[in-house]
Amino acid sequence: MPGQTYKLVLIGESGAGKTTCIASVSDIPPMSTDVPHIALRSSDKTTTTVAFDYGEMILDEDHRLLLYGLPGQSEFDFMFSVVQEGVLGVVVVVDALSDAPLRRLAGTLRRHAAPLQDTPLVVVINKASAAHSQLTVDVIEVLKREGLVGPVLSADLRERSSIAAVFHLITIIAEYRHG
Amino acid sequence: MAEVHATPYQASIPYFRRALEEITRGSDPVTFALLSHRDGRPITMCSAKDTTIPPAKLAAMTSAVAALSATILREVSQDQQAMTLIEGRSGLFLVMPVHGQAKTLLLGTHASRDTPWEDSSAALAWLQPKLR
Numbered sequence A: 001m002p003g004q005t006y007k008l009v010l011i012g013e014s015g016a017g018k019t020t021c022i023a024s025v026s027d028i029p030p031m032s033t034d035v036p037h038i039a040l041r042s043s044d045k046t047t048t049t050v051a052f053d054y055g056e057m058i059l060d061e062d063h064r065l066l067l068y069g070l071p072g073q074s075e076f077d078f079m080f081s082v083v084q085e086g087v088l089g090v091v092v093v094v095d096a097l098s099d100a101p102l103r104r105l106a107g108t109l110r111r112h113a114a115p116l117q118d119t120p121l122v123v124v125i126n127k128a129s130a131a132h133s134q135l136t137v138d139v140i141e142v143l144k145r146e147g148l149v150g151p152v153l154s155a156d157l158r159e160r161s162s163i164a165a166v167f168h169l170i171t172i173i174a175e176y177r178h179g
Numbered sequence B: 001m002a003e004v005h006a007t008p009y010q011a012s013i014p015y016f017r018r019a020l021e022e023i024t025r026g027s028d029p030v031t032f033a034l035l036s037h038r039d040g041r042p043i044t045m046c047s048a049k050d051t052t053i054p055p056a057k058l059a060a061m062t063s064a065v066a067a068l069s070a071t072i073l074r075e076v077s078q079d080q081q082a083m084t085l086i087e088g089r090s091g092l093f094l095v096m097p098v099h100g101q102a103k104t105l106l107l108g109t110h111a112s113r114d115t116p117w118e119d120s121s122a123a124l125a126w127l128q129p130k131l132r
Helices: A020-026 A081-085 A101-111 A113-118 A130-145 A160-176 B011-022 B055-077 B120-131
Strands: A004-012 A033-036 A048-051 A053-060 A063-069 A087-095 A121-126 A152-155 B030-037 B042-047 B084-087 B090-099 B105-112
Touching: A004 A020, A004 A081, A004 A101, A004 A160, A020 A053, A020 A063, A020 A160, A020 B042, A053 A160, A063 A160, A087 A101, A101 A113, A101 A130, A113 B090, A121 A160, A130 A152, A160 B120, B030 B055, B042 B055, B042 B105, B042 B120, B055 B084, B055 B090, B055 B105
Parallel strands: A004 A063, A004 A087, A087 A121, A121 A152
Antiparallel strands: A033 A048, A053 A063, B030 B042, B030 B105, B084 B090, B090 B105
């Protein structure tokens, strides 16, 4: 298959919108490894990703994004090493509607601390409204505390334009890092 | 034997434990057997030898293997997964959906090369009587 490909990995808490993102923007039938999840709380999702989601988004006739969505549960953190090779950047997805978005973000960043130090990252606050303006400031503080630097934006990850914007930011970071 | 995490099958754990003991008992080459939910949460595990792998991590890996195997079969041939057999130089790891018509649980079993599992059908024939 011709053209340049760019690999992005989406991480974040379970339910943040990674699977939905890939299913929404993929130009190929996405691969999903969602399985039924016996909800322990009524608010819990009924499905969960147990390996990874995969989709492709065509940027133009010469460029494609390869999108990998990893499980949010900490037991599946080993999957990052499975998909890590050749990654251009990491998209950290924050669920604005989560009951503890900052705590869960910190947990995600700590569990993947080693690879995130060396990989361009963008934090996307998903499902946000005008009421979540303070959340952006708080997310930046969490990044600082974890010793990470990266742009933070609010976006609807079901929109192709959001993924395109994220990719653009990641390429800028990557170019800056490589001088 | 490890027993972790809350599960809707709490009342069935003694039955599951007896089944796993049957699988790993005696001089059989089976080194451990793990029963877990399809979503990666462990229910119970039985080891014939000491194993250092945390049950939660093992259950997650088992779940990922099962899910990817099922996805490949479904996408390439609209087939349904019966089991996944991973073959190493010194041992075998078998992942099998079990329990009821919905096959809501996964049995992950590791055995040395001494096991009479020449292929997945042989493995299933060997395991099924022990699961009744």
